[in-house]
Amino acid sequence: MDELIARADPLTGDVVGEVSKSVAHREGIWHATIHVWILDDQGRLIFQHRSPTKEHFPDMWDVSVGGHIRAGEDGAREVAEELGADVNLIDLKFVGTTTLDTAIPRGHDREKPRVYLWRSDRTLDSFTFADGEVVGLASVNLNDLGTLLSGSRVPARVFDGESIKAGSLESKDLVTLSQEYWTLLREALEEHCT
Numbered sequence: 001m002d003e004l005i006a007r008a009d010p011l012t013g014d015v016v017g018e019v020s021k022s023v024a025h026r027e028g029i030w031h032a033t034i035h036v037w038i039l040d041d042q043g044r045l046i047f048q049h050r051s052p053t054k055e056h057f058p059d060m061w062d063v064s065v066g067g068h069i070r071a072g073e074d075g076a077r078e079v080a081e082e083l084g085a086d087v088n089l090i091d092l093k094f095v096g097t098t099t100l101d102t103a104i105p106r107g108h109d110r111e112k113p114r115v116y117l118w119r120s121d122r123t124l125d126s127f128t129f130a131d132g133e134v135v136g137l138a139s140v141n142l143n144d145l146g147t148l149l150s151g152s153r154v155p156a157r158v159f160d161g162e163s164i165k166a167g168s169l170e171s172k173d174l175v176t177l178s179q180e181y182w183t184l185l186r187e188a189l190e191e192h193c194t
Contacts, residue, residue, distance in 0.1 A: 005068040006032040013097035013112035018071040025056075028108030031068065033100075034075030035113045036092065037185060038064040038083075039193065040139050041121050044157065047169065048082065049136035056104050061138065062175040066113070075114065083137075084128035085120075092116040095188040098181045113181075117188055124159045136160045138169055142189060148174075149182055 002020040009016050010030040024031045038046040048066075052059040067078035079087045095115040102109045124139050137159045144154040151171050158167035 003068065004070060006071045006073075008032040008112040010099075010110070010112070013114065015069075015071060021068060025104060025107040025109055028110050030110045030112055032075075033066060033068055033111045033113045034078055035063045035115045036065040036079055036087075036118055037095075037116070038118045038120055038122075039142075041123050042139070043119075043193065044124075044139035044141055045145060045189070046124065047138045047140070047156075047174070048134045049138065050175070051133055051135050054133065056109065057175045060175045061169055061173050063177075064118075064137075069114070079118075081131045082129070082134050084130055085122070087118065089116065092118045093188070093192055096184050098178070098184050100178060100181060102176065115181075115184060115188075117192060119193070124157055125164055127159070129161055138167060140169060142193060145186065145189070 002022050004018045005021050006015040007017040007019045008030045015032055019029050040046055046064040047061045048064055050057055050060050050062050065079050065082050069075040074089050076087055076089050079085050095117055097112055097114050100111040100113060124137055138156040140154055140156045148154045148169060148171055153168045153170040156167050156169045158165050
């Protein structure tokens with residue numbers, strides 16, 4: 001069954017109805033999404049490793065939690081579905097709503113993501129990947145984010161669902177996000193995490 005998601009105003013991001021996810025992607029209809037960036041117990045920024053079976057951007061590194069908002073909800077269920085953590089959005093820092101406009105196979109993904117920061121006290125290995133959409137997590141030092149986004153490889157702590165190991169991330173392995181998006185996030189991190 002095709003999921004009904006919140007259709008969004010392309011300028012404000014306000015919910016203006018609902019649309020099936022497949023139609024939204026095929027026809028390029030603007031829709032609301034949630035992005036939650038998590039800081040672990042050491043203040044490191046967490047990225048999720050998308051499953052190789054995902055239809056869009058398989059086997060890539062992405063926002064800690066991301067998903068489609070259904071009409072009439074705030075999207076917090078995505079955190080529980082993807083990482084097994086129950087949160088209330090009022091406990092997170094709302095960063096803002098931005099724009100992502102990305103060509104995808106057989107369509108166009110036009111999102112108005114509502115971006116949040118969660119300064120958690122959780123360790124990287126305290127998260128679970130029950131729904132199969134996420135196959136791992138990596139955390140990077142906030143001081144390395146600019147280096148990562150400029151195209152260089154940075155050290156990371158990588159959790160595969162069983163153990164944490166030393167690893168690295170490189171910008172070519174990240175889902176593409178707009179410059180506007182990264183600027184919004186980096187400014188929020190500077191304001192709330194330094």
